[in-house]
Amino acid sequence: MTTTVAYEPFDLAFRADPYPTYARLRDESPVHRVPERAGVPEFWALTRFADVWEAVRTPATFSSAQGLTFYPDEIGQLGIPPTIVMLDPPTQTALRSLIGRAFTPRRIADLEGKIRTFVRSRIALMTERAAAGETVDLHQLLSSPLPVFVLADLLGVPESDRAAFAPWVAAITRVQNDGFAVSDEPGGLQAMAEMMGYFTEAIAHRRGCTHDDLLGALVAAELDGQRLSDWDILGFCFVMVAGGSDTTASLVSHGITLLTEAPAQRELLLADPGLIPGAVLEFLRLESSVQALARTTTREVTIAGVTIPADRKVMMVYGSANRDPREYGDTADLLDVRRRPDRHLAFSSGPHFCIGSHAARLQAQIAFEELLAAHPRITADPAAGVRHDSMFVRGWVSLPAGDLSDLSV
Structure with missing residues (x-):
């Protein structure tokens, strides 16, 4: 007997391997109603690429202003005004334009040397531990520290303050992975308050004197004579930490895992490292760090013959959308480092296309360039790893290396 397919982000088994269910949803119920349950009102799920692509590019119908999860009071839980990811045009457009003047691809590219030096230092540490017979945790030793280092450098956090910054990032990442349920996260509220207090003081200092960092650029940014408010800048700091840390870390770890499972694809990268930038996009497509985020309908809308009410x-x-064969063909579930898709949704699209995408891609590109150059046969052991228990983010807490012989060379 064929069972009815259901979108069950609350179910641990589903979260462990959602892809077979995604395939059935795309075929059998692409516009899927999820009934009300305790604490969560009725919501809907779009699983086909074309439908998600159109929806995220139509903010007038699919609004971000009510939060990004299916929880009803997500913004109130945060205890801060709505951030840029929880605003709609035209307010979001103006704020994004101001931020974009500071958060430029050139500013990110200027970090390349620092990122490469940092990655090499982490690889050296991994090699040292492997030679000593210790367990090498790829996620904890390389993937996770990398975006924390980049965030601290971008925001102008001095070396003397980074011992405090890293735990803030970790706590806020856990809050984000739980769908911003900060009241349920031990230390989440305290970490947010401490980080916001720290950056409030840093913003005030930069209003008094110039600093050549992203925070200083945000303070100085102007559009038609208008500058960002303290709350706008604080909200952006929160978005960078919540959205730019663990997602990038998981991108690196996912890539290592995918190459472990597809050794022929690894050989292609070893033969032609010029394929690595495109491979990073393929890693993102196959294992999207952000699995799902919500919008709220502003009106009744019909998609694929199914009507979703307003609100x-x-x-x-x-x-699911990033593995849709309707967009990527029969090999949609397979890694292909030569694939050059015209479109994908790992960074969303439209007004809320990820403003930090350049930074994430550069970090992953450098990580794989350096890792494959130093240890071309390194593998991961996902069976021994620990995944996040999250309804919205797919990633790792721990990912041990598999074959350590290459690391100890």
Whole structure:
């Protein structure tokens, strides 16, 4: 007997391997209603690429202003004004324009030397531990520290303050992975308050004197004579930490895992390292760090013959859309480092296309260039790893190396 397919982000088994269910949802129920349950009102899920692509590019119908999860009071839980990711045009457009003047691809590219030096130092540490017979945790030793280092450098956090910054990032990442349920996260509220207090003082200092960092650039940014408020800058700091740390870390770890499972694809990268930038996009497509985020309908809308009422949360299931054979063909579930898709949704699209995408891609590109150059046969052991227990983010807490012989060379 064929069972009815259901989108079950609350189910641990589903979260461990959502892809078979995604395939059935795309075929059998691409616009899927999830009934009300305790604490979560009725919501809907879009799983086909074309539907998600259109929805995220139509903010007038699919609004971000009511939060990005299916929880009803997500913004109130945060205890701060709505951030840029929880605003709609035209307010979001103006704020993004101001931020974009500071958060430029050139500013990110200027970090390349620092990132490369940092990655090499982490690889050296991994090699040293492997030679000593210790367990080498790829996620904890390389993937996770990398974006924390980049965030601290971008925001102008001095070396003397980074011992405090790293735990803030870790706590806020856990809050984000739990769907911003900060009241349920031990230390989450305290970490947010401490980080916001720290950056409030840093902003005040930069209003008094110039600093050549992203925070200083945000303070100085102007559009038609208008500058960002303290709350705008604080909100952006929060978005960078919540959205730019663990997602990038998981991108690196996912890539290592995918290459472990597809050794022929690894050989292609070893033969032609010029394929690595495109491979990073392929890693993102196959294992989207952000699996799903919500919008709220502003009006009744019909998609694929199914009508969604107004004022309903609708999950944009990026993890499913990015594997849709209707967009990527029969090999949609397979790694192909030579694939050059015209479109993908790992960074969303439209007004909320990830403003930190350049930084994430550069970090991953450098990580794989250096890792494959130093240890071309390194593998991961995902069976021994620990995944996040999250309804919205797919990633790792721990990912041990597999074959350590190459690391100890």
